[in-house]
Amino acid sequence: MKTADPELMRAINRFNVLDTIRRHGPISRVEISERSELSTTTVSAITASLLDDGLILTRHEGDIRNAAARGRPRVMLELNPDAARVVGAKIAANRMVFVVTNFRGEVLSELTLPIRVDRQPIAVIADLIEDGVRRCVVDADLSLDEIDSICIGLPGVVEHRTGHVRSSPIFREIGVDFASEMTSRLNVATIVESDAHAITLAHHWFGRARDLDDMVLVSLEQTLGLGVLHGGQLFRGAGGLSHNLGDLVLGVGQSQTVRLSTLAGESAILGEHPMDGRFAEAVRLGRGMAHAQTLIAAEDNALIAAASRAGEAIGLAVANIVTLFGPPRVVIVGSSLSLGAVFVESIRQAYQSAIPPSIRTVAELVFEESADETWAQGAAVVALCELYESPWGTTGPAPAL
Amino acid sequence: MKTADPELMRAINRFNVLDTIRRHGPISRVEISERSELSTTTVSAITASLLDDGLILTRHEGDIRNAAARGRPRVMLELNPDAARVVGAKIAANRMVFVVTNFRGEVLSELTLPIRVDRQPIAVIADLIEDGVRRCVVDADLSLDEIDSICIGLPGVVEHRTGHVRSSPIFREIGVDFASEMTSRLNVATIVESDAHAITLAHHWFGRARDLDDMVLVSLEQTLGLGVLHGGQLFRGAGGLSHNLGDLVLGVGQSQTVRLSTLAGESAILGEHPMDGRFAEAVRLGRGMAHAQTLIAAEDNALIAAASRAGEAIGLAVANIVTLFGPPRVVIVGSSLSLGAVFVESIRQAYQSAIPPSIRTVAELVFEESADETWAQGAAVVALCELYESPWGTTGPAPAL
DNA sequence: ACCAATTTTTCCCCAACACGGATTAATTCA
DNA sequence: TGAATTAATCCGTGTTGGGGAAAAATTGGT
Numbered sequence: 001m002k003t004a005d006p007e008l009m010r011a012i013n014r015f016n017v018l019d020t021i022r023r024h025g026p027i028s029r030v031e032i033s034e035r036s037e038l039s040t041t042t043v044s045a046i047t048a049s050l051l052d053d054g055l056i057l058t059r060h061e062g063d064i065r066n067a068a069a070r071g072r073p074r075v076m077l078e079l080n081p082d083a084a085r086v087v088g089a090k091i092a093a094n095r096m097v098f099v100v101t102n103f104r105g106e107v108l109s110e111l112t113l114p115i116r117v118d119r120q121p122i123a124v125i126a127d128l129i130e131d132g133v134r135r136c137v138v139d140a141d142l143s144l145d146e147i148d149s150i151c152i153g154l155p156g157v158v159e160h161r162t163g164h165v166r167s168s169p170i171f172r173e174i175g176v177d178f179a180s181e182m183t184s185r186l187n188v189a190t191i192v193e194s195d196a197h198a199i200t201l202a203h204h205w206f207g208r209a210r211d212l213d214d215m216v217l218v219s220l221e222q223t224l225g226l227g228v229l230h231g232g233q234l235f236r237g238a239g240g241l242s243h244n245l246g247d248l249v250l251g252v253g254q255s256q257t258v259r260l261s262t263l264a265g266e267s268a269i270l271g272e273h274p275m276d277g278r279f280a281e282a283v284r285l286g287r288g289m290a291h292a293q294t295l296i297a298a299e300d301n302a303l304i305a306a307a308s309r310a311g312e313a314i315g316l317a318v319a320n321i322v323t324l325f326g327p328p329r330v331v332i333v334g335s336s337l338s339l340g341a342v343f344v345e346s347i348r349q350a351y352q353s354a355i356p357p358s359i360r361t362v363a364e365l366v367f368e369e370s371a372d373e374t375w376a377q378g379a380a381v382v383a384l385c386e387l388y389e390s391p392w393g394t395t396g397p398a399p400a401l
Numbered sequence: 402m403k404t405a406d407p408e409l410m411r412a413i414n415r416f417n418v419l420d421t422i423r424r425h426g427p428i429s430r431v432e433i434s435e436r437s438e439l440s441t442t443t444v445s446a447i448t449a450s451l452l453d454d455g456l457i458l459t460r461h462e463g464d465i466r467n468a469a470a471r472g473r474p475r476v477m478l479e480l481n482p483d484a485a486r487v488v489g490a491k492i493a494a495n496r497m498v499f500v501v502t503n504f505r506g507e508v509l510s511e512l513t514l515p516i517r518v519d520r521q522p523i524a525v526i527a528d529l530i531e532d533g534v535r536r537c538v539v540d541a542d543l544s545l546d547e548i549d550s551i552c553i554g555l556p557g558v559v560e561h562r563t564g565h566v567r568s569s570p571i572f573r574e575i576g577v578d579f580a581s582e583m584t585s586r587l588n589v590a591t592i593v594e595s596d597a598h599a600i601t602l603a604h605h606w607f608g609r610a611r612d613l614d615d616m617v618l619v620s621l622e623q624t625l626g627l628g629v630l631h632g633g634q635l636f637r638g639a640g641g642l643s644h645n646l647g648d649l650v651l652g653v654g655q656s657q658t659v660r661l662s663t664l665a666g667e668s669a670i671l672g673e674h675p676m677d678g679r680f681a682e683a684v685r686l687g688r689g690m691a692h693a694q695t696l697i698a699a700e701d702n703a704l705i706a707a708a709s710r711a712g713e714a715i716g717l718a719v720a721n722i723v724t725l726f727g728p729p730r731v732v733i734v735g736s737s738l739s740l741g742a743v744f745v746e747s748i749r750q751a752y753q754s755a756i757p758p759s760i761r762t763v764a765e766l767v768f769e770e771s772a773d774e775t776w777a778q779g780a781a782v783v784a785l786c787e788l789y790e791s792p793w794g795t796t797g798p799a800p801a802l
Numbered sequence: 803a804c805c806a807a808t809t810t811t812t813c814c815c816c817a818a819c820a821c822g823g824a825t826t827a828a829t830t831c832a
Numbered sequence: 833t834g835a836a837t838t839a840a841t842c843c844g845t846g847t848t849g850g851g852g853a854a855a856a857a858t859t860g861g862t
Contacts, residue, residue, distance in 0.1 A: 004413040071809025072857040167759035237727030238615035247757035326638030356648035358568035472838025
């Protein structure tokens with residue numbers, strides 16, 4: 001158990017204030033005080049310290065209240081975009097996407113490398129990532145030592161605390177200490193996180209879950225991932241490891257177990273279709289799902305059947321997740337959504353039939369095929385979250401007296 | 402977000418100290434200081450306050466260290482058993498069990514009522530519970546106004562925060578405000594909790610998870626329940642509601658969903674056997690599973706098949722739970738375990754085949770058919786946990802200056 | 803142009819907390 | 833009996849957040 005010093009108290013309140021400023025745009029001290037239920041005195045002290053550290057800025061325009069308000073006008077506070085810069089990366093089997101963002105999580109530069117990396121040796125993948133990061137940083141007119149932190153999001157089971165990759169479809173090896181590998185290569189603190197967790201935070205900050213502190217996200221990419229937001233924070237299993245939705249088992253027949261990934265993974269769906277030249281080409285380029293969508297539109301029955309079967313399986317899995325976590329909203333993202341309405345409707349129907357009546361009204365399903373950039377941005381947000389809570393904020397009120 | 406006063410700080414440290422004393426028996430101040438990483442000064446202040454409030458006692462004997470230790474001997478501290486008394490109850494379809502415990506969770510009196518209550522109207526059930534509580538309290542030579550809190554554990558989906566029972570197999574109605582019903586009847590603060598959560602805490606305090614702060618418990622009674630301990634606390638879904646394992650869906654056949662409860666619930670297993678007189682009688686008395694065990698021992702093939710099928714389904718579900726929560730240990734309890742080795746082995750096998758290789762070593766499975774009394778004791782622990790954190794502890798160091 | 807009213811922000815002081823160092827208490831060993 | 837040793841407490845310091853008063857910065861009215 002961590003002891004409760006005054007320091008901890010301070011850290012908590014400081015984080016709350018900073019987070020409130022981040023969420024609610026330019027905001028005055030009084031409003032922070034109302035939202036965070038801290039006294040105006042305390043808010044004033046904390047914001048003074050934050051201003052001192054250059055984490056936030058004042059702005060004298062933009063008081064949204066009725067313009068004809070009496071009294072001293074409010075001074076609006078907002079995050080200082082230049083307080084930090086981070087790199088976020090999404091590594092998928094057939095592409096890598098990098099972004100550099102500022103302290104607000106706004107994208108400064110973006111780089112997509114349509115390279116197939118799965119089944120390459122670790123060293124090659126690390127090389128490619130290193131190059132991508134360096135390139136993207138240069139594109140943002142920065143140098144690497146101006147970067148405060150890096151987060152790499154990749155599919156699979158990742159131990160967040162240690163940066164240990166238990167297993168990933170893009171690695172041949174299992175049990176890779178990827179965080180320290182990249183940290184020593186780039187000489188910048190690098191953390192590794194599951195791609196599903198990254199996109200979960202992205203939706204919490206910018207996307208479909210901005211208003212919620214509790215929700216569940218299901219990602220349907222090559223790998224099936226899961227992110228659980230609980231009390232405004234990522235819920236990480238014991239030991240800090242991420243979940244892998246594809247590892248769930250569904251089947252129960254004659255002692256036959258079927259893993260969700262073999263039922264609803266990308267290869268499971270596309271495998272239903274004979275791989276003629278154009279299709280194979282599309283899959284290779286990572287456009288397999290989009291191409292499948294055109295085939296479905298042309299009433300390719302095999303694919304339609306595959307898509308709806310996959311949707312069914314996913315709908316059941318989502319119902320199970322809701323049964324366990326009871327979130328008010330489930331955000332479903334990923335490239336598989338480009339299969340179109342057949343797929344989505346099949347998920348919805350299976351979900352409806354599988355969700356127990358007593359909690360049928362608890363959760364709403366939201367679908368959105370997030371852009372690649374958003375995934376990388378999510379990774380950047382993971383890095384920013386760490387910065388927010390870092391001892392960096394321990395700039396006490398008396399640093400050099 | 403809750404604001405971080407000095408008061409919160411105090412509450413946290415106070416709770417830590419109290420919890421350390423509870424866990425580690427009679428313990429000296431220095432050892433508390435080591436375990437909790439608080440300074441001896443602080444520990445001394447907090448224990449003084451706890452002594453003042455009568456929550457703990459000093460004991461001068463029993464310094465376990467080498468008897469020939471130099472220096473001032475340590476004063477051992479332990480929970481004051483008489484600091485509070487609570488009632489815990491387990492309500493099942495065919496029996497109700499009550500216990501009165503002291504502040505340490507030790508049972509002072511126990512009462513089992515082998516009454517079938519399911520499908521009775523709420524008022525009747527409430528009547529029976531009220532009687533049971535009163536009776537059990539009298540058995541402990543106490544009167545109701547000496548009871549500080551009551552917790553009732555029952556199967557189903559319960560909203561802990563509000564005491565709202567969303568659905569329960571023992572109620573005909575859904576959405577029952579049971580906590581306030583019982584509170585007004587007994588005139589003692591009464592909370593309602595899922596029975597699975599209760600037994601989870603029981604195992605955390607006294608049973609197979611004493612050494613762990615993270616674990617998962619699966620209860621196989623008439624209802625299939627789940628309890629997740631995360632960071633030493635019950636993990637309650639968003640909105641504080643409990644999970645119902647039986648609501649998980651497993652099957653994916655021809656758009657046919659199979660709920661776990663219909664595969665592995667008590668009635669699903671026993672329903673396989675023709676209900677002759679003796680068997681029906683045993684089931685009525687809640688000894689159905691034990692009787693089934695004797696039939697299995699006599700090689701009743703239908704039942705053996707049913708048991709192993711049920712075990713398979715449960716094994717899969719457990720594998721899914723481990724995939725999601727990654728606990729170091731899964732404790733499996735409940736009356737269904739009396740089906741015997743066929744059942745347990747079937748669970749183990751299905752689990753082994755379903756658990757993904759990357760996390761095969763994460764969790765160990767532990768089976769234990771807990772006694773009825775333990776369930777009720779668990780409910781008592783739920784009540785005690787609330788007391789531990791209550792503002793009752795807010796007896797500041799300067800109460801009446 | 804000036805003063806009153808109003809609202810935001812800061813300044814000053816207090817209570818509570820954890821903690822470090824010195825002090826006192828209670829024991830064993832020589 | 834006294835020295836050594838270990839446990840527990842007392843006292844002073846620095847931190848925190850909060851309440852109330854004062855200062856600051858504006859608008860509205862006369």
